[in-house]
Amino acid sequence: MSIRFEGVGKRYAEGREALGGISFDVDAGEMMFVTGHSGAGKSTLLRLLALIERPTEGRIEAFGQDLSQLRRRHLPAYRRRLGLVFQDHRLLVDRNAYDNIALPMVLDGYHAADIAPRVARALEQVGLGGREFALPSQLSTGEQQRLGIARAMVAKPRLLLADEPTGNLDPKLATEIMALFVALKEQGTTVMIASHDLPLIQRMRKRTLVLDGGRMIDDFHPEEWYGRSL
Amino acid sequence: MDEVSEPTAFGPARREPRRAWARSHLNGLRYGAVRLWRDPWGQLLTLGVIAVALVLPALGFLALDQIDRAAVSWRPSGDLTVFLAAGEPVERALELADTLDARPEVAKAEVRSPDDALAELRGMSDFADALSALDANPMPALVIVQLSPAGAARLEEFRQELSNRAEVDWVQVDKRWLERLESLLDLARVIILYGAAILAIAVLLVVGNTIRLEISLKRDEILVLKLLGASDAHVRRPYLYIGLWYGLVGALLAFALVYLGIYAVQPAVDRLTLSYGAAVEIGGPGWRGALALAAYGALLGWLGALVASARHLREAVPR
Numbered sequence: 001m002s003i004r005f006e007g008v009g010k011r012y013a014e015g016r017e018a019l020g021g022i023s024f025d026v027d028a029g030e031m032m033f034v035t036g037h038s039g040a041g042k043s044t045l046l047r048l049l050a051l052i053e054r055p056t057e058g059r060i061e062a063f064g065q066d067l068s069q070l071r072r073r074h075l076p077a078y079r080r081r082l083g084l085v086f087q088d089h090r091l092l093v094d095r096n097a098y099d100n101i102a103l104p105m106v107l108d109g110y111h112a113a114d115i116a117p118r119v120a121r122a123l124e125q126v127g128l129g130g131r132e133f134a135l136p137s138q139l140s141t142g143e144q145q146r147l148g149i150a151r152a153m154v155a156k157p158r159l160l161l162a163d164e165p166t167g168n169l170d171p172k173l174a175t176e177i178m179a180l181f182v183a184l185k186e187q188g189t190t191v192m193i194a195s196h197d198l199p200l201i202q203r204m205r206k207r208t209l210v211l212d213g214g215r216m217i218d219d220f221h222p223e224e225w226y227g228r229s230l
Numbered sequence: 231m232d233e234v235s236e237p238t239a240f241g242p243a244r245r246e247p248r249r250a251w252a253r254s255h256l257n258g259l260r261y262g263a264v265r266l267w268r269d270p271w272g273q274l275l276t277l278g279v280i281a282v283a284l285v286l287p288a289l290g291f292l293a294l295d296q297i298d299r300a301a302v303s304w305r306p307s308g309d310l311t312v313f314l315a316a317g318e319p320v321e322r323a324l325e326l327a328d329t330l331d332a333r334p335e336v337a338k339a340e341v342r343s344p345d346d347a348l349a350e351l352r353g354m355s356d357f358a359d360a361l362s363a364l365d366a367n368p369m370p371a372l373v374i375v376q377l378s379p380a381g382a383a384r385l386e387e388f389r390q391e392l393s394n395r396a397e398v399d400w401v402q403v404d405k406r407w408l409e410r411l412e413s414l415l416d417l418a419r420v421i422i423l424y425g426a427a428i429l430a431i432a433v434l435l436v437v438g439n440t441i442r443l444e445i446s447l448k449r450d451e452i453l454v455l456k457l458l459g460a461s462d463a464h465v466r467r468p469y470l471y472i473g474l475w476y477g478l479v480g481a482l483l484a485f486a487l488v489y490l491g492i493y494a495v496q497p498a499v500d501r502l503t504l505s506y507g508a509a510v511e512i513g514g515p516g517w518r519g520a521l522a523l524a525a526y527g528a529l530l531g532w533l534g535a536l537v538a539s540a541r542h543l544r545e546a547v548p549r
Contacts, residue, residue: 050457052548052549053549076459076461077459079456079457079458079459080458082459090454090457092451092454093451094451103455103458104458106250107455107460107464108459109245109246109247110246111249151458
């Protein structure tokens, strides 16, 4: 078991409840989608796992560790085990594509000689080969999204959290990116994708959590997809 | 030792935390230098304040050092000067010197005859012509006494004993003025130290404020770095090196200002000292002083950046 949510809730200071009573387990190397309408709590769920926010109730366990007990000084090491894809990309605007992708490996202390070939391969895999010197401002929104995806995958994280990773991509590219996520999963990375791209989710036929108004209303596994639609 | 991680979709990779740490320091050092190099005029106000805050105590300590050194060179040859009564022959001085030489309180006793004393006075003053006009030598015979540690320990008692001798007119303690000067220099040292401490706080505040602005400009980047797992130390490092460079360059400016000050003051010192028949060359801080000033400036810059970055980076939490 890789991740466990036990009665997790998130209520903001103004009283709004973003999530409530969420409980589920995810196995190591499992790939799953989290879907629901806007405001259903998909992004909040991923943010809780990335410890960008803390739950106001319940308990989250990741890799055998209770995240509520995680000390501040251990947070960077935990985050270095994650790959994060953000809706707003969160790229370093004054660094080129190569440096943006290399960042997680640099932070994790990888051998300099090993960084270059892996970054080059990551660029190729997301279709940005030859654009290593481009600044984010010189890339289209879709290219920026792919840059963010390459950055999230390059250091082979234990857990990849992707928030609407295909939102700005055409269907063909979206499918290619999904294939990359599947390849990563095959190597043991747990992959959680928040998406409202229902056709894509249906095509992928992976485990899917359905949220509505901050509550989990469904959780079905690949074998339960037969005859179902979202 | 490198840590070898398993092969991945992107090929095998090794971790080398120590080398990565060293590389991160090197990058920080370079980043700080480039930051200053790209916009030196934009940083002039900060650098100027740092330089002024460093140059004032540096000049103060330099002046004290000069006075201290000059005081040592002006120091009389003995610890006590025993003036024999007028009319006492030089033989009495020789007898007294022999007697004193045998005493444990005395390291050395030397006689200066009235003729020697007059010749010395002629050489030291502008009254040579007036002294030549005198019918008789008015100078008494002297015994210059260098005390042993035992004598120095009971200086006042020994002085009293010598003063009570019939052939002795009076005894001058040569060290007393030096002790007074030392006390004055000590007082000046404390005042300069206090001023230096106040100015050091000013440097900390100026560097801290500059780093605060720097951090606020780079806030988005800092948040991304934190999200990707950068440690606080990693995020803080470039800002510490910016502080260090500010301090270092400020110290170099201060060093230049010290020499400018010496250059400006030397003619006035020459005029003053020549009127006393001496010549004093003001020595600069030298390479050791330069190194000490640079280290002090760099340390202050680093500390200012450390305090500011610790506070402002703690407040930068990804949302």
